[in-house]
Amino acid sequence: MIDLHIHSLYSDGDKTIEEILKMCEKQKLEYISITDHNTCKAYTDVTMKNDIFSGKIITGAEMNATFKNKKIEILAYNIKETKIIEDWSEKYFSEEILKKQQEMSKQKLLDICDKKGLIYDKSKFEKNIPLTDYITIYIYKELMRHKENYEILGEYTESLNYFIRKGLMNPESEFYTGEDDTPKPMYKDVINIIHKANGLAFLAHPFEYRLNDIIEFIDELRKEAELDGLECFHPSADEKQMDILVKYARKNNLYISGGSDYHGNKKPEVQIGVGKGNLNISKKYIEEWI
Secondary structure (H helix, E strand, C coil): CEEEEECCCCCCCCCCHHHHHHHHHHCCCCEEEECCECCCHHHHCHHHHCCCCCCEECCEEEEEEEECCEEEEEEEECCCCHHHHHHHHHHHHCHHHHHHHHHHHHHHHHHHHHHHCCCCCHHHCCCCCCCCCCHHHHHHHHHHCCHHHHHHHHHHHCCHHHHHHHHHCCCCCCCCCCCCCCCCCEHHHHHHHHHHCCCEEEECCHHHHCCCCHHHHHHHHHHHCCCCEEEEECCCCCHHHHHHHHHHHHHCCCEEEECCCECHHHCCCCECCCECCCCCECHHHCCCCC
């Protein structure tokens, strides 16, 4: 069993590398990848060398990208030159830029909340939030704490992912927070930097983007810059959707990956290795490219 999509404290997860490795060992996982957002810093952690985990670790990262005004994520695997990823990340996700993005995201969303008359307590989400984390997650949780907000939020009470993908990132939504003036990594450039780092580029969790036609979208992506693979197994997809992605990957000679997208207690319904309880990804899917 494998899990190639795990987040740690080096981005928006809440577990240390040591804690993650111990959980992976307990689950008897054979292959894992810690895929923090826009960084490979997890692989410099001293506990990586402590023989806590007896399986194999694939160097990875999950990198933000923009394609035709749509925010997506690209999983990078088998990265050989991690410094190239870190240098690239500094251009788009330096401490200064992350601080500016966090403040702007907070203010834009709170302005919308005030306009709509939503109830919230600022003290619940304005303390000790790392710059590598997303403040909108904490604001959403605070909004959901007040039952009075549910009627106003409507369909967005379905899930955090729905609120982000169909609300905050959707120009047609009344909750759309728009763009800020910080630099945005374009899809083609992200693919190029992954390949420059001697890594492989996989589109992360395709069905999480909640598009009308995800296959058409993947076709469009591949016309601009070639993907190496797809994350076919992920908690955002049901069995039928995962099968669709596997068949597409096989038909188009793309590699296959999968993972739980573990974030620790921030997503308590998702566990390492098994996702929401039934992921159980076989290593046979990655033996073609590891």
